[in-house]
Amino acid sequence: MSVLTAAPTEIYESGDSALRVVALSEASEDNWLTVHRLADWLEGCGAEGLHGAVPTYDSVLVEFDPVLVSARQVRAFVKLGLLEMARSAGTEAAPREFDVPVVYGGEYGPDLEKVAEYQGISTEEVIRLHTEKTYTVRCLGAPAGSPMMDGPAFPKPVPRLKDPRLSVPAGAVAVAGRQAVIAPASAPGGWCVIGQTPLTVLNIRREPLVPYKPGDILRFRHIEAGEFDSYVGKELEPRP
Amino acid sequence: MSGQILIQQPGNAVVTDLGRFRGPRFGLPVNGALDQYSARAANILAGNLDNDPLVEITALDFRMKAHSDILIAVTGAPLTLTVGGRPCSQWEPVSVRAGETVAIRGINRGLRAYLAVHGSVEVPTLLGSCAPDTVVGFGLQLKEGTTLLTRRSVGPVRQPYFDLPLFRLGLERPSMGQELMVDVTDGPDVAEFGDSAELLFTSEYAVSGRSNHIGLRLGGELPERTTSGEVLSRGVPVGAVEVPSREELLVLHRGRGVTAGYPVLAVVTSNGLDVLAQARPGDRVHFRKTTVAEATSAHRRSRAQLETLRESVNTVFGLLGIGCRPQWQDLPVAACS
Numbered sequence: 001m002s003v004l005t006a007a008p009t010e011i012y013e014s015g016d017s018a019l020r021v022v023a024l025s026e027a028s029e030d031n032w033l034t035v036h037r038l039a040d041w042l043e044g045c046g047a048e049g050l051h052g053a054v055p056t057y058d059s060v061l062v063e064f065d066p067v068l069v070s071a072r073q074v075r076a077f078v079k080l081g082l083l084e085m086a087r088s089a090g091t092e093a094a095p096r097e098f099d100v101p102v103v104y105g106g107e108y109g110p111d112l113e114k115v116a117e118y119q120g121i122s123t124e125e126v127i128r129l130h131t132e133k134t135y136t137v138r139c140l141g142a143p144a145g146s147p148m149m150d151g152p153a154f155p156k157p158v159p160r161l162k163d164p165r166l167s168v169p170a171g172a173v174a175v176a177g178r179q180a181v182i183a184p185a186s187a188p189g190g191w192c193v194i195g196q197t198p199l200t201v202l203n204i205r206r207e208p209l210v211p212y213k214p215g216d217i218l219r220f221r222h223i224e225a226g227e228f229d230s231y232v233g234k235e236l237e238p239r240p
Numbered sequence: 241m242s243g244q245i246l247i248q249q250p251g252n253a254v255v256t257d258l259g260r261f262r263g264p265r266f267g268l269p270v271n272g273a274l275d276q277y278s279a280r281a282a283n284i285l286a287g288n289l290d291n292d293p294l295v296e297i298t299a300l301d302f303r304m305k306a307h308s309d310i311l312i313a314v315t316g317a318p319l320t321l322t323v324g325g326r327p328c329s330q331w332e333p334v335s336v337r338a339g340e341t342v343a344i345r346g347i348n349r350g351l352r353a354y355l356a357v358h359g360s361v362e363v364p365t366l367l368g369s370c371a372p373d374t375v376v377g378f379g380l381q382l383k384e385g386t387t388l389l390t391r392r393s394v395g396p397v398r399q400p401y402f403d404l405p406l407f408r409l410g411l412e413r414p415s416m417g418q419e420l421m422v423d424v425t426d427g428p429d430v431a432e433f434g435d436s437a438e439l440l441f442t443s444e445y446a447v448s449g450r451s452n453h454i455g456l457r458l459g460g461e462l463p464e465r466t467t468s469g470e471v472l473s474r475g476v477p478v479g480a481v482e483v484p485s486r487e488e489l490l491v492l493h494r495g496r497g498v499t500a501g502y503p504v505l506a507v508v509t510s511n512g513l514d515v516l517a518q519a520r521p522g523d524r525v526h527f528r529k530t531t532v533a534e535a536t537s538a539h540r541r542s543r544a545q546l547e548t549l550r551e552s553v554n555t556v557f558g559l560l561g562i563g564c565r566p567q568w569q570d571l572p573v574a575a576c577s
Contacts, residue, residue, distance in 0.1 A: 015532070052264055185376050
């Protein structure tokens, strides 16, 4: 991958056990690369007391044990990491590609019509826009290592549900704001669910628990409700 | 020699540890014992490592039967502890003979108790931790009839040694009650709340019954966000104070979703999180502003007390011949044969 021009950053206090580092470049791609490379560097630096780093789009949460290391020391580590990163090319593996079959609408995607109506387009158009895009996994989020992605090219951002659902099933394919996601496990959720994949995404009997990682590529493929059962029990796997 | 424990009345109990620290990177919450101080203290009093698996008992009565001689310690919220029908003290090592029942009843003032067994118990782990994760469906929820294997059995300890007043050696018990003082530092997004951020320190908040290990919901006067617009999902720290609705304040605890799109008004300190772990529905919470430097010093002081406790326990166990971590355990198998 390319040599990175590390984006300018700002470091915020986030309690006695965490710092938030925010990348401030105009280019969102630079921000994303910066926070993920910083997270990788922090994971690998072996500093005592560092629990780990949670990179998302433009920020990374750095967690630590305040008995072993202070917020000030971690701040210094972060600055060192940003310098070191800029000196070396990234070592990211080539992205893997995942094909995700989805049944849209009906009981599988209860919010499909609402999303279409809000966008002023047909449900077929929502499905077309959702399936035509190639998605990069930006980060692993809640719940359970959800692949957080930049959303499809809808005319407008998608508002979150006013009343979040108490339970959204595993495999739910959802959109909110300018983001898209798959729910690996059943959990409460306030995003608009437009479809569901029959594939198993989360498997706690293996490591990693989810098959994709930030930087990997996902594509959604429209399947009919009648095909759902033929995929049940199969795991989401990268293309060979 | 290992031992067996039979769960007779599980109440609401799980086997946990200090948390899944590798989890957040993979989108899993850290979880683990909510009152970390009490959990560490229980393990230290039982001669274990701080992070060893132990039982977290929330609110409801709990009963178990030892099938071999074991040594336990119970900490956390005040409660009635009996062993074989005899009343016993919390915050002290307690000998349990084979066949005796350990009963924990009437958890009061606080919400959570911790029961550590010398030698700990055998449980499966995920990413290096046994802490239950309700979202991914991992963890050992105890049921009636569950058998736990302890890694070590300890013969009965004769009096009077355990009448030694360990707590004159300086271990503070966490404060509990209906009025709770919780320290917070300014959150990274405090500016988004303008002047209304100060309401957090002048208002009183009531703990809602809909609170759990993911977060506590608090009713009271709410600071209001002065900015609008969608926030990109970001990693949120344990202890984050957010205002997601017009009704309640949300304070995220160790089961929190790792990423969220709400601005973080304040962050509860490590010591403050232990206080909130013991908050019961209806309890009243006052927030007090502190700095990261002060919060760190306060947390280091309480951990230093635990280190003092560990030294005392090691001394007492040494005198009694209870090996905390026998040397031979670390030898390669060949050396023992």
